[in-house]
Amino acid sequence: MIAGTILVVLQLRVNAKNVRSRNAFDLIAKVVDPSFPYRRHLLYEVAGKHADGDWTGFDRSLQDFEVRNFANVYEQLGLIARKGVVDLQDVLAALSAQPMADWNTFEPVRARIMDEAGKAFPPLAGDPPGLDAIYWPNFRWLAEESRKWTLQRASVGAGAGPPE
Numbered sequence: 130m131i132a133g134t135i136l137v138v139l140q141l142r143v144n145a146k147n148v149r150s151r152n153a154f155d156l157i158a159k160v161v162d163p164s165f166p167y168r169r170h171l172l173y174e175v176a177g178k179h180a181d182g183d184w185t186g187f188d189r190s191l192q193d194f195e196v197r198n199f200a201n202v203y204e205q206l207g208l209i210a211r212k213g214v215v216d217l218q219d220v221l222a223a224l225s226a227q228p229m230a231d232w233n234t235f236e237p238v239r240a241r242i243m244d245e246a247g248k249a250f251p252p253l254a255g256d257p258p259g260l261d262a263i264y265w266p267n268f269r270w271l272a273e274e275s276r277k278w279t280l281q282r283a284s285v286g287a288g289a290g291p292p293e
Contacts, residue, residue, distance in 0.1 A: 160202065160206065160223075160224070165199075165202070168195055168196075168198065168199040169199060169231065171192060171195055171196060171199070172196050172199050172200075172231065172234055172235060172238070173234055175187065175192050175196050175238060176234045176235070176237060176238055179237070179238075179241070180237070184241050187241070188241075188245055193242075196235070196238055197242065200235055200238075200239070200265050200268055201265075203228055203231065203232075203265070203267075203268040203271055203272075204265050204266075204267045204268045205267070206220060206228075206267075206271060207228075207266075207267030207268050207269075207270050207271035208267040210271060210274075211267060211270060217274060218278075220271070221274060221275055221278040224275065225275075225278075225279070226275055226276075226278075226279040227275070228268070228271045228272045228274075228275040229272045229273075229275040229276045229279060231272070232268060232269060232271075232272030232275075233272075235265075235268070239264055239265060242264065243260065243264055246264075
């Protein structure tokens with residue numbers, strides 16, 4: 130009976146690991162999905178269109194929700210890399226400087242979303258402690274890791290290849 134219980138526990142652990150791996154691969158598949166470049170381009174269009182600070186027509190629009198959804202892909206990718214479900218170095222090698230560039234483009238949009246959230250829910254207004262932990266913290270982390278990865282490779286020099 131004890132041996133049977135141990136086997137059941139081991140099988141449950143293997144199944145949980147397989148589910149985590151499958152979920153990680155499903156998320157990574159979103160980055161190579163044909164809709165990803167379209168939504169990435171939309172992020173850049175939205176950021177450019179509202180760069181002057183005029184957000185007329187953006188809030189709760191389809192573009193608003195599509196940009197949030199795009200950021201959520203990076204958020205989830207950052208989360209699974211942080212938790213060690215996927216190897217961060219593999220993610221960075223696959224995406225290169227893209228998370229860093231996209232975060233820089235997304236930051237003003239994020240600020241707008243945060244401002245609007247503060248109007249709807251006053252405890253989030255201003256800059257209360259912990260606010261950054263609510264709005265795409267794993268995307269931010271992934272972007273920072275991407276920045277470090279990119280700078281490290283740039284410092285190696287052309288032709289030398291990336292360090293192992």
